[in-house]
Every structure is written in structure tokens, then in C-alpha cells.
Amino acid sequence: MKEVNITATLHVYDNLEECPEDIQGLMHKAFEARDKAYAPYSKFLVGAALILEDGTIVTGNNQENAAYPSGLCAERTAIFYAGSQYPDKKITRMALSASSSNHTVMTPIPPCGACRQSISEYEIKQETPIEIYFMGQTGKVVKVSSLSDLLPLAFDKSYL
Template sequence: MKEIKIESTLYVYDDITDLPEDVSALMLKAAEARKKAYAPYSNFLVGAALLLDNGEVITGSNQENAAYPSGMCAERTAIYYANAKYPDAKMLKMALTAGSATKLTTEPIPPCGACRQAIAEYEIMQEAPIEIYFMGEKGKVVKSNSLADLLPLMFDKSFL
């Protein structure tokens, strides 16, 4: 047996005011998108904002459905729309904010597994990392330089 050690480096900011100005603005757009979430079942609202290399900012929010698997997370809503509208643009940065409609969320909330896999697909496709910043409604913000830091053993087309 051989042991394999996997390490990731993440960066933690005390709050949104510690972020670089462009990222703070992106996070505010994610917070605006969170207000547009449709989450009548979980009461868990998520907003995403995605900065493209052409300067466009695409936002998304989670959209639930009574048939749970039919819903869509904020991250995938944003990245799928971005690629559909601007297929030649690279995705540079993604800001995420999530919170409960029933209690204040102060812990950083990262993308779910399905979203991590979808973001991985676009990093691989564009051959460039996507910086990911995530937080609750307020409090600390975590930065990942690449989805690979959140999903180090990612599944990609090389396995097909």
C-alpha cells in the first residue's frame, strides 16, 4: 500500500470589506442574485456572480422545483448561461453567497459536489483556472485559486 497526501491552499478574508475592490463588487452582485432565488422548499437561497474576460458579469440564483432533482443551483445557472451567451469568453472569477431564509448564515458555504464537477468542466475546457470566492450571508470569505483546490481528484474526459 502507498499513501497519497493531497493538499489544497485556500485563503480566508475576515469579511467582504477585506476583498479586492473588483471581487467585493462581484460578491455584491452575487448577493443581489441571491435575493432572486426561488427556494420555497429548502428556504436556502444562493446567489452567484461570474466575471468573464470580456468584462461581462453573469449572475445566477438557485431555482427549486417540487421534483427536487429538477432544480438548479446558482453556480450552474450562471456558468451554463455564460457559456451559452458568450461561448468564447473565459470565466475568470466566481463569487458565491448563500443563506437560509430562517436563520443568519455566517459560515462560508462552498459549491456542492454537482457544481464543483460542472465548474471543473469549464476550467478544463478553457484551460485556465476560475477563482472562486464563497461566503454565507455575512462574515468570512474563502478564496480558492482554482476548482482543483476544492475538487483535487476531479473526473474529466480523460477517463472516458
């Protein structure tokens, strides 16, 4: 037997003001998207903002449904829209923010497993990493340079 260690590198900013100005602007777009989320059941609102290689910004938010599996997360809403409307443009960065109607979210909230898999697919397709910044409503901001830091053993088309 052989032991294998997998490491991930995270960069943690104490607050949004510590982030580069362009990231602050992108995160504010995520805030705007988050505030328009449709989350009547969980009361957990998430916003995503993507920037494409040409500077286009695409946003998305979570959309819930009484039949829970029928909803869609903010990250996938944004990334699927970008893929359908701008299929030849690479996604360079993604900003995510989450809030709750029940309490203040101060912990950085990363993408869920399904969203990680979807983001991974786009990184593989475009052959370049996507920087991801995520936070709650306030507080620390976490940056990863690639989805592979959040999903190091991704399932991809090479297994099919």
C-alpha cells in the same frame, strides 16, 4: 502501498471589506442574484456572479422545484448561461453567497459536488483556472485559486 497526500490552499478573509474592491463588487452582484432566488422549499437562497475575461458579469441563483431533482443550483445556472451566451469567453472569477430564511448564514458555503464537477469541466475546457470566492450572508470569505483546490481528483473527459 504508497501514501499520497493531497493539499488544498484556501485564503480566508475575515469579512468582505478585506477583499479587493473588484471582488467586493462581484460579491454584491452575487447578493443581488441571491435575493432573487426561488427557494420556497429549502428557504436556502444562493447567488452566483461570474466575471468573464472581457469584463462581462453573468449572474445566477438557485431555482427549486417541487420535484427536487428538477431544480438547479446558482453556480450551474450562471456557468451554463455563460457557456451558452458567451461560449468563447473564459470565466476568470466566481463569487458565491448563501442565505437562509430560517437563520443567519455566517459560514462560507462552497459549491456542492455537482457544481464542483460542472465548474471543473469549464476550467478544463478553457485551460485556465477560475478563482472562486464564497461566503454566507455575512462573515468570512474564502478564496480558492482554482476549482482543483475543492475537487482535487476531478473526473474529466480523459477517463471516457
